[in-house]
Amino acid sequence: MGKNNAKISNAVIKRLPRYRRYLIELKKKGVEKISSKEFSSLIGYTASQIRQDLNNFGGFGQQGYGYSVDGLYKEISAILGLDKEYRMVIVGAGNLGQAIAKYTHFHKQGFKVCAAFDINPNLIGKDLDGIEILDYENIVEYVEEEEIDIGIICVNRDNAQEVADKLSFAGVKGIWNFAPTDIEVPTHVALEVVHLSDSLHSLAYHMNDIQKKEVAQDKHREEENLRD
Amino acid sequence: MGKNNAKISNAVIKRLPRYRRYLIELKKKGVEKISSKEFSSLIGYTASQIRQDLNNFGGFGQQGYGYSVDGLYKEISAILGLDKEYRMVIVGAGNLGQAIAKYTHFHKQGFKVCAAFDINPNLIGKDLDGIEILDYENIVEYVEEEEIDIGIICVNRDNAQEVADKLSFAGVKGIWNFAPTDIEVPTHVALEVVHLSDSLHSLAYHMNDIQKKEVAQDKHREEENLRD
The missing domain is CATH 1.20.5 (Single alpha-helices involved in coiled-coils or other helix-helix interfaces)
Incomplete structure (x- = not known):
């Protein structure tokens, strides 16, 4: 799978989830194959952009046939690592943390929220649609024992870096940061950021x-x- | 203010909220001026990138002095349109919609959530920390009468386009889309998208x-x- 993943640009990676979403829609409609031209009119990228993007991963298209919708869906899912299950914890069980805990959409896609953590005694012990809020003091043990892959940071700006350090130390492989600040992580930890305020601005x-x-x-x- | 705003690339615009965040931190620390080199080591862009970005708007820097932190903060805020107040409605009062309604961070920055809308009779009439959930049937009247600037879409994929059409018709100037799908808006309406699933992928x-x-x-x- 893939020719030389090391060189794929971030811009291409960012487009893959979008390709995948459109492929899901096509599958739902029973479409079995699609040309880069048809795909182009649907998704809004040029046909040559689409061919170039997908060539990064070894192509998949067959001359004169186009792309197999299901085949391409499966390949992109595998490239994104969506053929696995991911175990996640949320740090910061305020409004945003609670919303993410309850957002079932992620669970359907193989991303399971195992627990939420907070320092607020009024929140610790509470249950968010089956997800327990635990004491932040015990997060390192929990991440190690439960083999957590992803830590989701929903604390305020001032505590975000400390939480990122602790999650990285405990062994998560990825951090999804919602705190409105920039954080640093070790090179072996992947970081993805959602800056809601920046987006609104x-x-x-x-x-x-x-x-x-x-x-x-x-x-x-x-x-x-x-x-x- | 600004030389020729029409030509500023989206990439520059996307960096402005980040500059602004760092300027707020500097202001908090009592820093009054900063050179592009110092700013560079802080924010991680090169000094020449910073000078180039800020030149898009007419510079602001003085040779041998650097940038005035407060001056630059105010200029960027004005460029982003953050010297005004914005009135917003949320459509879809599920978990995500409720979280955004309760997220006070936006309110502090001049973005006020005036009401939330839903079609679910169990939600209509409820109160989210002072924000009422209203019947989606009445959204056009409400947007017109309350002079709403921004509609936030938190409905599911299948209803997102219809909601965008209705909000645009009612006269919002901007749409902030959280639904996991691509939507189209008229040219006189600004669109900003937060694709949580894409980010997680x-x-x-x-x-x-x-x-x-x-x-x-x-x-x-x-x-x-x-x-x-």
Whole structure:
């Protein structure tokens, strides 16, 4: 599987989950094969981009036939490592941590939340739809004994690095950071970040940008009308 | 403010919220000015990248002085449109929608959740820390009357496009989509997407990639040892 995974750019990796989502939709509709051109009109990347992306992993397409939807789905799933199960813990059982604990969508995809951790005595011992909130003091033992793969950080900015250090020390292979700050992890730990505030700020920028352009257009139109 | 905003690349825009976060930290520490070199060692971009990014907006830096932390903070905030207040509604008051409704972090930054909407009669009428869940049937009226700027989509995949259409029709200027699917919006509406599943799948990929490299290194080391 794959020719030379070491050189695949992050941009390609980021597109793979999206390919996979569209393949799931195609499978649901009973579509068995698809050309890069058909795939292009669906997903919005150019056909040549699609061929180039998938070539990174050895191709899969057959000349004159296109891609097997199920075959490609399985290959991309394997490349992403989605043919396995992952055991996760959440650190920080506030609103966001609780929402992620209860978000069953991940569980269906093989990502199981085993427990949540907090330092707040009012939260410790509580149950979130079957997921217990445990004392953060015991997290290292728990991660080791339960062979946890992923730690999800939902604490506030100031505690995020300390939690990341502890999770890395305890042996997680990946950290999913929701805290609104940048953290550092050892090279043997993978890091993926969801910066909700940054995303909201980008949205604000684009809203204002659209409005500025509209104002400029209106002004231009008025000037044209005056000239007539 | 700004020279020619029309041409600024999305990559630069995406970095601005991050610059702003670091400037907030510097302000907290009482730092008043910073050179692009110092900023570089802090944020991890090269000094030339920083100068190039900030030049997009007209510079702000003074030769031999560096950047004024507070000045730069204010300028970036204004560029991002964070000197205003935004009124938001959440559509879909399930776990994720509820978490976002309760996430006070956004409110502090000028993004106010005014109401949540759902079709589930068991949820309608409930109160989420002061935010009422209303009947989705009335969303167009509400958005118009309450002058809502942003609609946050937290419904499932199958209903996301319909919700986006309704929000756009009602007059929101921006949509923040959390539904695990791609949606289309009119050109006068800004769209920002948070694909949690895609992010988790990227994490899985990177975890497996690190592991593959470790296995390859171990094998290499074993072969070296055999040769000795």
